[in-house]
Amino acid sequence: MTTGISVVIPTYNERRNISGIVAHSLDALEEFESEIIVVDDDSHDLTWQVARTVYDDHDHVQIVRRTEESGLATAVSRGFEEASYDYYAVIDADFQHPPEVLSDIARALEEGADIAIGSRYVADGAIDNWTSYRKFVSQSASSIAKISIPWIRDISDPLSGFFGVDSDVIDAVELDPIGYKILLEILAKGEYRTVAEIPYTFHDRERGESNLGFEEYLNFVYHLLSLHSERLIADVREYTGNHGANQRTSSVHGKNR
Numbered sequence: 393m394t395t396g397i398s399v400v401i402p403t404y405n406e407r408r409n410i411s412g413i414v415a416h417s418l419d420a421l422e423e424f425e426s427e428i429i430v431v432d433d434d435s436h437d438l439t440w441q442v443a444r445t446v447y448d449d450h451d452h453v454q455i456v457r458r459t460e461e462s463g464l465a466t467a468v469s470r471g472f473e474e475a476s477y478d479y480y481a482v483i484d485a486d487f488q489h490p491p492e493v494l495s496d497i498a499r500a501l502e503e504g505a506d507i508a509i510g511s512r513y514v515a516d517g518a519i520d521n522w523t524s525y526r527k528f529v530s531q532s533a534s535s536i537a538k539i540s541i542p543w544i545r546d547i548s549d550p551l552s553g554f555f556g557v558d559s560d561v562i563d564a565v566e567l568d569p570i571g572y573k574i575l576l577e578i579l580a581k582g583e584y585r586t587v588a589e590i591p592y593t594f595h596d597r598e599r600g601e602s603n604l605g606f607e608e609y610l611n612f613v614y615h616l617l618s619l620h621s622e623r624l625i626a627d628v629r630e631y632t633g634n635h636g637a638n639q640r641t642s643s644v645h646g647k648n649r
Contacts, residue, residue, distance in 0.1 A: 393478040393559060396425030397498045400471030402464050403430055406485040407437045411446050414453060416491035417483065424498045429474050430485075431456045431467040439485075465574040469567050472559075481556035482574070489554040493592045497556040506561050506584035509547065509575065510554030510592045517549075517591035537576060544579045548589055551576060558584075 399417055403410060414428050428447075432440035432455065440457040447453040456474060458467065472480050479501045483489045493510055500508035511517045513534075519527060530551070538545040555575050561582040567574070 394425065394476060395479075396427070396477035397421065397479040397481055397494075397501065397556065398471070398475035398477045399426065399428050399481045399483060399494060400468050400475070401428060401430045401483055401485050402467035402471065403432045403435060403439045403443075403485045404462075404464075405435045405437045405439060406432075407435065407439045407442045409485050409487060410439050410443050413483070413485045413487060413491060414443065414447060417494055418452065420492045420494040421498060423495070424502075425477065426452060426498070427476055428453045429456065429471045430454070431458065431471045431474075433462040433467060434459045465577070468574045472562070472567075475559070478559045479556055480559060483554055488595050490592055490595070493554070493590060494556075496590045497554075500588040500590060501556050501558055505586050505588035506558050507578065507582070507586075508556040508588045508590060509549055509552050511549035511552060511589040512592070512594045513548040514589045514591050518593040520593055520595045522594075522596075541576070541580050544576075547579065547587060550579055554592065557582070 399421070401410075401413060401417070406413075410430065414430065417428055418426070430440070430443050430447075430453070432443065434440070434457060440455055443453075443455045447455065454474065456470060458470065461470075468482050471482075479498065481494060481497055483491060483494065489510060497508045497510065512519050513531075519530075522530075534549065534551050537550050538547075541550075544550045551573050552575055553573075557578055561584045562578055564583065565578075565581045567577055567581070
């Protein structure tokens with residue numbers, strides 16, 4: 393792959409935002425080799441058509457329309473498959489993630505971070521216009537994730553939807569995300585050493601309606617249980633493998649004696 397960054401924007405019914413988020417993302421990455429990959433789940437409001445009308449002739453923008461699959465996390469995975477560059481980034485189309493921070497994410501990856509996370513919970517990070525209850529739910533979900541996957545406990549915002557990743561982290565990994573928390577899948581399965589957290593202010597969407605509902609929260613719980621179960625199975629296999637190896641070693645040593 394060529395050195396640069398591929399920004400994946402998963403969309404569903406975002407026709408009012410799509411032109412602006414693509415333009416702002418391109419502007420933010422002006423000093424980097426970059427491309428924008430819009431992955432649309434066959435939006436009823438024809439988001440994909442709006443994007444093609446504006447950007448079909450743009451050398452650094454590609455539009456993917458999915459008609460047989462849906463879901464935010466799988467849309468991101470599809471965007472990774474279409475990527476031309478060796479760094480990937482993910483940003484929402486609704487301006488809850490400030491596109492100007494993409495340059496900080498790209499720079500962190502260029503400087504050696506394996507994963508660069510836009511974080512609401514590090515110093516200078518913030519959440520705009522959330523109720524106390526909504527903040528409590530978000531932080532509780534993060535805490536549960538850290539308990540279930542202990543090696544991410546030092547990451548302040550493991551459920552962020554705004555992040556970048558070196559393709560090497562996931563090249564040998566089969567991603568099977570459920571729901572919308574694909575970063576959690578990458579943190580649980582990927583091969584990485586360094587994680588950079590970049591502060592940003594999370595804003596409520598300016599236009600349109602949220603696509604997250606109760607079903608997505610159920611998917612998060614199911615996803616977390618699935619990742620935890622996979623880890624337990626891997627630990628059991630590792631233990632039994634090591635235990636068997638130790639038994640074989642003892643047997644050989646006994647024969648030598």
